[in-house]
Amino acid sequence: MILGILAPLLLALPAPIASDFWELRRGYLSRSAVVVDAGRLGDDSLERVLATARARFDEVGQVLKLGSGEGQNPRLLLRAGGPFPASFEAPFERMGFVREGGQFTFFGRSFERPEDGFMATFEDPERPGLPVTVWYANSAEALEAYLSVLRPSFRPGFRAFRGGELELSGALSSSGGLRTADLIDRRKAWTQRFDSDRRIKLRGFTCRVPERFEVDRALAFLDVLGTARARALTWADASGAAAEMPVGAIGDTRVVVHGDVEEMLALIGNTEISVVNPVTGTVHVLLAEGLPDDGGAAVAESAVRRLLGAPSAPWLGPAVGVSAAASWWGRPLGSYGARLVAAGVVPDLGDLLEPTPSSFLSPHVRSPLLGLLFEHLAAQHGHAFVRDLWTGKVQLDTIGEEPAWREFLQGLQREEEPDGKAAPLAWRAGCLLVPGAVGYGSRAVRDSLRALTESGANTVTLRSFDYRDAPEPEIPGALHPPAVPAEESDLALASAASLAHVEGLQVGLEMHLLASSQGGKTAALSMPDVPRCEEFFADYRPFLIHEALLAELLGAAHFSVGSGLENTTTASRVVAQSSIKRAGWQDLIRTARALFDGQVIYTAGSLHEAEELLFLDDLDVLALELFPALTGGPDAIDRGPGQAPDEGRLASQLTGQLMRAGEFAGAHGIGLWLTGMGFASTREAWQRTDLPRGATSPPTQLLLYRALATAVKRLETKQPGRLVGLQLWNWSSYPAAGGLADRGYTPQGKPAAELLPGLFSAPR
Numbered sequence: 001m002i003l004g005i006l007a008p009l010l011l012a013l014p015a016p017i018a019s020d021f022w023e024l025r026r027g028y029l030s031r032s033a034v035v036v037d038a039g040r041l042g043d044d045s046l047e048r049v050l051a052t053a054r055a056r057f058d059e060v061g062q063v064l065k066l067g068s069g070e071g072q073n074p075r076l077l078l079r080a081g082g083p084f085p086a087s088f089e090a091p092f093e094r095m096g097f098v099r100e101g102g103q104f105t106f107f108g109r110s111f112e113r114p115e116d117g118f119m120a121t122f123e124d125p126e127r128p129g130l131p132v133t134v135w136y137a138n139s140a141e142a143l144e145a146y147l148s149v150l151r152p153s154f155r156p157g158f159r160a161f162r163g164g165e166l167e168l169s170g171a172l173s174s175s176g177g178l179r180t181a182d183l184i185d186r187r188k189a190w191t192q193r194f195d196s197d198r199r200i201k202l203r204g205f206t207c208r209v210p211e212r213f214e215v216d217r218a219l220a221f222l223d224v225l226g227t228a229r230a231r232a233l234t235w236a237d238a239s240g241a242a243a244e245m246p247v248g249a250i251g252d253t254r255v256v257v258h259g260d261v262e263e264m265l266a267l268i269g270n271t272e273i274s275v276v277n278p279v280t281g282t283v284h285v286l287l288a289e290g291l292p293d294d295g296g297a298a299v300a301e302s303a304v305r306r307l308l309g310a311p312s313a314p315w316l317g318p319a320v321g322v323s324a325a326a327s328w329w330g331r332p333l334g335s336y337g338a339r340l341v342a343a344g345v346v347p348d349l350g351d352l353l354e355p356t357p358s359s360f361l362s363p364h365v366r367s368p369l370l371g372l373l374f375e376h377l378a379a380q381h382g383h384a385f386v387r388d389l390w391t392g393k394v395q396l397d398t399i400g401e402e403p404a405w406r407e408f409l410q411g412l413q414r415e416e417e418p419d420g421k422a423a424p425l426a427w428r429a430g431c432l433l434v435p436g437a438v439g440y441g442s443r444a445v446r447d448s449l450r451a452l453t454e455s456g457a458n459t460v461t462l463r464s465f466d467y468r469d470a471p472e473p474e475i476p477g478a479l480h481p482p483a484v485p486a487e488e489s490d491l492a493l494a495s496a497a498s499l500a501h502v503e504g505l506q507v508g509l510e511m512h513l514l515a516s517s518q519g520g521k522t523a524a525l526s527m528p529d530v531p532r533c534e535e536f537f538a539d540y541r542p543f544l545i546h547e548a549l550l551a552e553l554l555g556a557a558h559f560s561v562g563s564g565l566e567n568t569t570t571a572s573r574v575v576a577q578s579s580i581k582r583a584g585w586q587d588l589i590r591t592a593r594a595l596f597d598g599q600v601i602y603t604a605g606s607l608h609e610a611e612e613l614l615f616l617d618d619l620d621v622l623a624l625e626l627f628p629a630l631t632g633g634p635d636a637i638d639r640g641p642g643q644a645p646d647e648g649r650l651a652s653q654l655t656g657q658l659m660r661a662g663e664f665a666g667a668h669g670i671g672l673w674l675t676g677m678g679f680a681s682t683r684e685a686w687q688r689t690d691l692p693r694g695a696t697s698p699p700t701q702l703l704l705y706r707a708l709a710t711a712v713k714r715l716e717t718k719q720p721g722r723l724v725g726l727q728l729w730n731w732s733s734y735p736a737a738g739g740l741a742d743r744g745y746t747p748q749g750k751p752a753a754e755l756l757p758g759l760f761s762a763p764r
Contacts, residue, residue, distance in 0.1 A: 021156065024123060024174060027130040028154035035054030074154070075124055075132045075599040078147070080140040087125040088134075091176025095120065095158065102138050106160050106168070107178075109187075113163055114139040115279045117146050120158040122176040131156075145279040148310045149479050157370035164279030165190070166269060166479065169262045189266055204229075204247040209257040213287075218257060221287060225255065228296025229303045231324040235383035236304045236390070250306040253299055254282040261288060261441040261495040264717045271489035273329070274298035276317070281306050285707055286491070290498030292330030292553075297321030297371075304390065312392030315353050315370055320390070322371025323378075328364070329553045338414035338533065340365060345545050349373075349398040349405055360468075362546030363483040363490075364553065376408040377401075424557045424599045425506060429760035430457035432510070432676060433496065436734030441492030446499040447735040448748075453503045455753065459510035459557070460500050461675070461727060462493055464550070466543045467479045469516045487517070496733065497554040510560040510603060510675075511547035513540055523565035533577050536568055537584035544588050556685040557598050560623065560675070561588055564605025565753035570612035582614040589618050603675050607661055621724060622665040625676030628657045650686060650707035651714075658715045662722040671724035678729035678745045679704035681752075686694035696743040702751040709759055716763035726759060 077084065081102045084092070092098070097120070098105045103112045111118070115135040124132035131154040137143035145164070156176075160168040167190070170183035193210070200218060201208040203226055208474055209218045233242040233249065247258035258264035264286055268275065274285040274294035283298045301321035304311075326333045340346055345365055347355075352369055355361045375465050377396075378386045388394040431452060438444045440462065452460060465487040482489060497507045513522050522540065544561060551559035562569075569585060570580045585602070592600045601623040604610035610624050630645075630653050658674075665672040679685045681701040684694030689704075715723055730745050732738065738748030747753045 019175060023129050024131045024154045024156070025740060027072075028074050033073045035073050035075045036078065037075055039080075040083045057221060072127065072130065074130050075127065077132055077134045077137045078143060079134075079140055080143040084134075085126070091122055091125060094176045095122075095172060095178045097189070099136070104136065104138070107162075107183075107667060109168075111138070111160065113310070115142045115145075115161075115163045117142055117161040117164075117279070118158070119161075120172065120176070121153045122156045122172050125173045126598045132658065132745060143278050145310065146479075148278050148314075158475060160477075162277070164277040164282065164479075165267075186267060192261070193267065201252075205255055207255045207257060208250045210259045210263070211256060212613045213259050214491065219720055221257075221285075221293065224293070225253075225296045225299045228300040228321075228324040229253065231326075232300035232320055233307065235378055235386055236307050238384070238387065241289070242307060246303065251301055253302060254280070255299065256282060256284045258284060258286050259288060260443055261286065261291075261491050262443050265492075268480065271482045271491050272480065273491065275480050276302045276305065278305075278310070283750065288495065288498070290502055291494055292327075294321075295325030295327040295330075297325040300324030308387065308390050311390050313353070316374075316390055318367050319370035319374040322367050323374040325371070325480065328368040328371070331553070333368060333371055333375075334412050335414055336368055337409065338412040339595065340369065341409050341412060342414060343545075343591060345591070349402050353396070353398060359540045360485075360546075362542065362549060364549040372412075373405065376405060380404060380408075401609050426724070427762040428459040428461035428506070428558075428673065428727070429762075430461070430505065431728045431731035432461045432463060433500075433733055434463065434730045435488060436497070436732035436737045438734050439492055440488045440496035440733060442733065444735055445496050445733045448731070448733050448737075449496075449500050449503045449505060451735065451748070452731055454755040457505065458760070459506045459508065459725070459727065460731070461510055461558075461560075462496055463510050463512060464488065464547055465491060465514055465720070466519050466547070467513045467514050468522055468539055468543070479566055484546065485517075493550065494554055497556065501555065506557040507554060508558040508560065509551040509554060509556045510563055511544065512563060513543050513555050521565065523562075523567045527572070527577070529569045530574070530580060532557075533568070533580045533584070537588070538600075540584075541588065541591070544592060545595065547591040548600075551598065552596045556596075558601055559592060559596050559598055560601050560603045561585075561592050563603035563676075564609070564625065566605060566609040566612075569602070569604075569614060570609060571614060578614060580690060585615045586618055589615065601673070601675075607664075610661065611664055618666055619670065621671050621673050622661070622668070623675045624661055625728075625729075626657060626661065626674055627677065628654070629688060630654070645686070645705055647707050647710075650704060651710040654707055654711035655714045658711050658723075659718060662715055662719045666719065666722055672722055673725040673727070674723070675725070675727045676729045677708070677726070678747075679708075679752075680743060680745050681750060682743050692743050692745070696741065698740050698750045701747065702755070705747070705752040705755045705759070709755055711758065712763060728756075728759070 083099070096107055097118065103110065105111070107116060107644070119133070119135050121133045124130045133153055135143065135146060137146055145367050155175050156172040158170060158172055159166055167187050168183065168185055171179045173179065194208070196211040197208040198211060198215065200215070202210065202222060205222055205225060207218060208223065229246055230243045233246055237243065237249060264270055264284065268284055270284065273292065274283065276298050276356060277284055281302045283302050285294055285298060286394060287293055298321055301317045304320050322328060322333065328336050346369060347361060351361070352366060352373070355366070374386065377389070385394065387650060389396060449460065467485040484490060500507045515522050522536060548559060568581055572581070588602055594635065599620060601621055602619060603623045603625055604613060605625050607624065607626065610622055629694065630650055662672050679689055679701050680692035681698045682692045682694045683697040683700050685692060685700055686704060687693060712723065712726065732746050732748060738746045738750055740750065747756060
């Protein structure tokens with residue numbers, strides 16, 4: 001209580017001049033090793049900690065014990081209930097952290113459980129210019145569990161865990177000062193959730209479900225969990241008794257069921273359909289309407305962890321879980337693996353177990369293959385071998401195992417996978433959905449999609465933005481880091497897709513690969529020579545594999561392999577470059593077709609790009625984004641500066657653009673799909689339709705939409721049946737988006753919305 005009163009005063013304490021963020025970053029990235037200061041941990045614990053650190057820090061250099069030639073390198077300071085060096089008193093005082101015996105106090109709150117922990121990164125008080133990452137837990141057992149998900153960092157910040165669950169997180173100054181404005185507190189959300197939960201205790205499971213969750217559905221899922229747990233314990237227990245009597249061997253398994261993506265993201269920040277709390281073994285699972293469950297994978301992993309301890313290698317946890325579930329995102333594991341084999345996307349065994357930091361391997365490739373690998377190893381070498389593999393008594397010979405592994409994969413049989421996916425509609429009309437004030441994972445998305453359906457739409461497309469270069473190390477202690485560097489997680493995209501299906505909409509997925517979270521599209525980079533072209537396709541391919549599989553798992557009707565990448569899709573002056581571009585895109589399209597059963601398209605970013613595509617003959621439809629510049633003509637002058645010309649002139653110009661696109665598509669014997677076309681609510685939107693310009697003006701947007709409706713009718717009259725779809729840019733995931741004060745593109749809450757039913761109806 002006293003600390004809570006003093007906390008504001010502590011925050012005001014003067015701090016010494018510290019290095020800035022960029023100096024800590026430079027000091028971290030220029031290191032040759034990471035030094036581990038493990039305090040008074042026993043020799044056995046220290047060796048396990050060092051082994052864990054080495055497994056997690058392969059990408060950052062050698063891991064050294066304190067005192068063994070550490071030099072000027074970043075430090076990991078690990079403590080289990082013990083004291084810190086005296087030099088750390090000042091930064092800990094600034095952030096309000098106090099260690100008291102076997103517990104600690106932070107932000108005025110007591111953390112008393114043995115499983116409670118705290119992680120922070122700031123400037124090392126003994127090594128100016130270098131970051132130190134502190135990992136503290138109230139017990140050695142908890143510290144080892146936290147370290148099993150250890151991740152390096154140089155960004156000042158903290159995370160505080162209660163019972164292995166994240167309660168507080170936020171930013172620090174370089175010197176350790178607490179920045180309360182950036183603090184995220186999950187205590188209230190946890191309290192509200194647990195106070196209203198229903199509890200089910202049955203067959204060795206203590207299950208917490210949301211108050212309004214269907215009990216029968218939870219009970220049915222407990223059967224799934226019990227089967228997966230039994231499969232895992234069959235090989236994990238040498239006596240064979242644990243599978244029959246799991247409670248006697250490992251105790252009750254605690255399961256927290258989350259009924260939707262938004263709640264799961266809010267409580268644990270997780271981006272997967274299930275996770276295991278590495279400290280307590282508690283399992284969090286998602287059971288959301290229209291989404292697949294994990295088939296018991298997390299429960300199986302948790303059971304083995306409690307019976308045999310933490311795995312000797314990070315890949316073993318997901319391998320054991322997926323193997324026991326015998327499925328991946330609701331798909332049978334064997335037939336899903338056969339799909340990967342047939343598409344030629346299976347990496348070498350060494351790359352599967354330990355992907356290099358610079359390469360990206362989709363979790364929709366890696367995790368199911370790890371599950372299949374575990375099945376293969378158990379069948380090939382027996383249960384004793386995989387037990388010893390888990391505990392570290394034996395190591396896997398990846399080179400020697402490769403031939404037998406490949407033979408096993410070739411024996412997998414592709415089965416028909418009923419996914420309820422319908423063929424693409426003859427007429428597709430709708431919008432591209434963009435994350436608004438709420439992301440794709442919000443419950444509110446359903447209201448937005450319902451309004452879109454009521455406007456006459458039958459299709460919605462989601463956009464996925466991936467980052468080629470993963471974000472730099474963030475705040476330490478991320479127990480469940482994202483598997484894919486992206487703007488929206490796969491889970492959030494899956495949530496939006498499932499809600500769209502509930503509202504009767506077909507779903508499409510359009511991929512975009514950005515250089516980084518702050519950078520533009522990778523293809524925006526110069527393509528001056530053959531090596532750069534080859535580098536582009538090498539970078540692009542693993543992300544396309546991921547997105548094509550995601551589109552398949554989402555039950556999408558169409559998948560766009562890219563959009564507006566003109567640097568890579570049109571001819572170059574050098575013939576060799578043009579050949580590489582054509583072959584590169586043809587290979588990507590073939591791969592996408594092998595992984596995804598719906599329609600594969602490429603979205604041209606302009607009519608010029610569409611007319612110059614090197615691989616048009618490989619496409620079934622001409623998908624085109626069209627944002628033409630319109631001119632006013634002499635009469636625009638009389639209407640005043642920035643005023644749009646009359647509707648007839650605008651309709652004539654739009655008709656000309658559509659006719660030209662339709663004639664080009666017809667010459668190649670394919671249909672035309674306008675996959676992105678729209679107008680901002682600004683006075684000068686007609687001059688640059690790709691950019692909102694001028695003062696806010698919903699009437700101008702209405703005028704442009706009326707002109708578009710006229711142009712579409714004229715196109716159908718001149719070229720009947722040529723236009724197969726119209727998709728407007730854009731529609732916000734936030735139901736209350738738009739309105740008369742909004743200058744953006746969405747027609748939500750604006751006069752232009754009145755025209756949508758006519759635009760979305762099939763032309764006659």
